[in-house]
Amino acid sequence: MTSIEAQVRQYVTDRLLFGRSDVVVEGDTSFLESGLIDSTGVLELVAFLEEAFKIKVEDEDLIPANLDSINALTQFILAKSQALANSRA
Amino acid sequence: MLHRMINVVNHRGPDAVGFHLEGPVALGHARLSIIDLAGGAQPMTNEDRSLWITFNGEIFNYVELRNELINKGHRFRTQSDTEVILHLYEEKGDACVQDLNGQWAFAIWDPRRERLFLSRDRLGIRPLFYAKTKSGFAFASEMKSLLAIPSLSRMIDPHALDQIFTCWVTIPPTTVFSGISELPPGHCLTLQEGKMEVTPYWALEYDTDATVKSEDEAREKLLALLLDATRLRLRSDVPVGAYLSGGLDSTVVAALIKKLGVTHVKTFSVAFDDKEYDESAFQEEARQFLGTDHQAVLCRPTDIGEVFPDVIWHTETPVIRTAPAPLFLLSKLVREQGYKVVLTGEGSDEILGGYDIFKEAKIRRFWATNPQSKFRPLLLRRLYPYMKNLQSQPEAYLRAFFHVCKEDLDNPFFSHLPRWEMTSKLKLFFSREVKEQIGNSETIQQLEKRLPRGYAQWDPFAQSQYLETALLLPGYILSSQGDRVAMAHSVEGRFPFLDYRVVEFAARLPARFKMKALNEKHLLKQAAASLIPETIRKRHKQPYRAPDCQSFLRGDGSRSLVEYAEELLSPRAITQAGVFDAERVEKLVDKVRAGQAIGVKDNMAFVGILSTQLVVDRFIKHFPKEHTL
Known part of the structure; x- marks a missing residue:
């Protein structure tokens, strides 16, 4: 498990599942379909990404393909971080 | 005991206190004097002392009723609306409630028939609770009066919690306390020879009237x-x-x-x-x-x-x-x-028809008839312009949250499903014991059984209004x-x-x-x-709302909660109360302390948990002893 994935998983466990152990969140479990985030929860997720990974989430990034599972989030953060690193290089 | 029951609801009527004890019955009353300040003392009796009443509320058409009763030969001693109920009851018996325009909870004791008659107004403006006790039957305007009866055990009903954490309310006769019942709005209760009957006298009906032409x-x-x-x-x-x-x-x-x-x-x-x-x-x-x-x-x-x-x-x-x-x-x-x-x-x-939930249901239904429409879900943005978070919600998420399955269209609770499903998610915080006591949640099935006859024939808007x-x-x-x-x-x-x-x-x-x-x-x-x-x-309708989680953070920037919240939400207190899972609550509290609980669900969970802990603390653990009342 990468450190990004571990951080994302920790966030999901603490902030979305509240330590629930009866629900297994696989890498590709949909947050929407499993009801883990409420109708305003996606903005909470964005706040977490921007604070924890120092990335900027644009409006056009706000699609389930980027944000709706641990795998999707991990990929999204990686891509964003790399783009950020490249722009600084 | 009657003094104790009245003392604890003194706020409802600080102007005067009255009692009447007769045979098997004891009536008490705390008066808030509004009509006939001098003559309206209660409990009140009629001219031959054949009926006694204790009454909370107002009968607004008492002037007209009084005149009609005088014309029929009734003699009045006071100018109060209370006395009007008594005489109307003499005239019409239980059916007297049909003539009342007002907000009431009252009890009439008929000593000759040894019969108690309780009634609550049509829409539930005034509260009325009752309980069967070891020695008989008790009723009161507030549950704390009943909890003051020593023989009544003070316990939380887990099924009531299931109802609250589904549809925000308990469904009468259920209340949050086991053993205490609520008389539903529009109902009367009679008690005679140990037999109790609860019967409706009025019901909401939504059949369109063709006589209103335009x-x-x-x-x-x-x-x-x-x-x-x-x-x-x-x-x-x-x-x-x-x-x-x-x-x-x-x-x-x-x-x-x-x-x-x-x-x-x-x-x-x-x-x-x-x-x-x-x-x-x-x-x-x-x-x-x-x-x-x-x-x-x-x-x-x-x-x-x-x-x-x-x-x-x-x-x-x-x-x-x-x-x-x-x-x-x-x-x-x-x-x-x-x-x-x-x-x-x-x-x-x-x-x-003012609530957003009516509008939301209308849009969802409109959208469901053309699920592929790109335009229809955008109407959802017009729903909650006052909610900043929802306004910034990307379209894909709006679609996902308000998506309607075809089979939902026939659900009798179509309008309320999103609200109830979201609220039900808060049950994840229940302790294992409470979950076991609840078993399979039947709140929605029970509600379905209680829907009025004709409900299925009402139009969807009327159904949501009814709920x-x-x-x-x-x-x-x-x-x-x-x-x-x-x-x-x-x-x-x-x-x-x-x-x-x-x-x-x-x-x-x-x-x-x-x-x-x-x-x-x-x-x-x-x-x-x-x-x-x-x-x-x-103007665009703005529902009445107030700040939730942030209200419980200390204003000193210390990222801690106000003292009683810290105490009642501590793992020790949560475990002791037994209603919620201490570990999960701790994580929620951490999130609130960190200022990260911005979602509706988290806010509802926090307020729901804290208020439940307060109910347990105030009414079960530390219910005031007699001398402190």
């Missing part, structure tokens, strides 16, 4: 009814004020009071220092237009946190919003200003946000929109008169056209 006719009739409902509700021997929130409904009520010729109208409102919730500008607009003598109480989040334990002492049930707290502060202001009666706009949203009016109105709006927080400071609310003639008239109107396209309360806006400022008539 919108113009409906508008005129509505205005005439509202005017008369307001006229009756101004009957009082003490000054009457009004709430003026800056919204349509309370402005209409204040305007009707003016129209009836009252020259000095005293109005009251809540102002929030958080602009997201504040409506001061609209209140000022209404005040200037109507020329009322207005006073507001400023409510800061810390104020809510400070009074919340007292608020829960009065709501007596868990709540998932802090919204009752500012209204508790408002009734305090009213009382301090020397008023004990206020007219308010409650009920308008339910009966005339709001039968559940949330009595269970939360009129109780936790209404009677309880007003009576906490000995203030009586009166609601012209809930005059049963207005309710019955509105229920028979076609849905298109109430919501035209997505314009809520269309008919009322038309009816009030010349009475209120245009800006208020045309």
Whole structure:
């Protein structure tokens, strides 16, 4: 498990599942379909990404393909971080 | 024991106390004198002492009823509405309630027949609870009176929690306390020879009336009814004020009071220092237009946190919003200003179609008929313009949250499914024991069994109106946000929109008169056209809300909660109360402390858990001993 994935998983466990152990969140479990985030929860997720990974989430990034599972989030953060690193290089 | 039961609800009636003990019965009364200040003492008897009554509330048409009864030969000793009930009961028996226009909870004891008759008003404005005890039967306006009976065990009913954490309210007769029942609105209870019967005398019905031919006719009739409902509700021997929130409904009520010729109208409102919730500008607009003598109480989040334990002492049930707290502060202001009666706009949203949930259901249904439409889901953005978070919600997420499955369209609870499903997610915080006691949640199935005959034939708009009016109105709006927080400071609310003639008239109107396209309360806006400022008539509806989680953070930036919240939400206290899972609550509390609980669900969870802990602490663990009452 990468450190990004571990951080994302920790966030999901603490902030979305509240330590629930009866629900297994696989890498590709949909947050929407499993009801883990409420109708305003996606903005909470964005706040977490921007604070924890120092990335900027644009409006056009706000699609389930980027944000709706641990795998999707991990990929999204990686891509964003790399783009950020490249722009600084 | 009767003294103890009355003492604990002294706030409901600080003006006088009365008792009547006779044979197997003991009646008590705490009086808030409003009509016939000198002659209305209770419990009251009739001329031959063959009936005794204890009564909380008002019968607004008592003047007309009294005249009719005098014409029939009844002799009155007082000018009170209480005595009118007694004589009407002599005349008509249990059916007397059909003639009453008002808000009531009363008990009549007939010593000759050894029969007790309890009744509660049609819509549940005044509360009435009862319990079977070891030695018999007891009833009271508030549950704390019943909890003061030593033989009654004080325990939380897990099924009640399941109901609250699904549809925000308990469903009568269930209450949050095992062994205490609530008499449902529009019902009577009789007790004779040990046999108890609970029977309905009135029900909400939404069959469209073909006799109202046009919108113009409906508008005129509505205005005439509202005017008369307001006229009756101004009957009082003490000054009457009004709430003026800056919204349509309370402005209409204040305007009707003016129209009836009252020259000095005293109005009251809540102002929030958080602009997201504040409506001061609209209140000022209404005040200037109507020329009322207005006073507001400023409510800061810390104020809510400070009074919340007292608020829960009065709501007596868990709540998932802090919204009752500012209204508790408002009734305090009213009382301090020397008023004990206020007219308010409650009920308008339910009966005339004002709530967002009606609009949301309409859009979802509209969308479901063409699921591929790109345009239709965008209407959802128009739903909640006051919710910043939802406005920034990307379209893909809007679609996902409000998506309608075809099979949902036939669900009798279509309009309420998103709300109830979201609220049900809060049950993840229940402890294992509570989950086991609840078993498979049957709240929604039980509700389905209780739906009235004819419900399936009503149009979808009427169905959603019924659910709001039968559940949330009595269970939360009129109780936790209404009677309880007003009576906490000995203030009586009166609601012209809930005059049963207005309710019955509105229920028979076609849905298109109430919501035209997505314009809520269309008919009322038309009816009030010349009475209120245009800006208020045309403004986008902002539901009454108050800051939730942030109210419980200390204002010193220490990222800790106010003291009692820290204590009641500590893992030790949570484990001891046994209702919630300590580990999960701890993570939620951490999130709140960190200022990261911005979602609706987290806010509801936090307020629901804290208020439940307060109920356990105040009513079960530390219920006041006799000497402290």
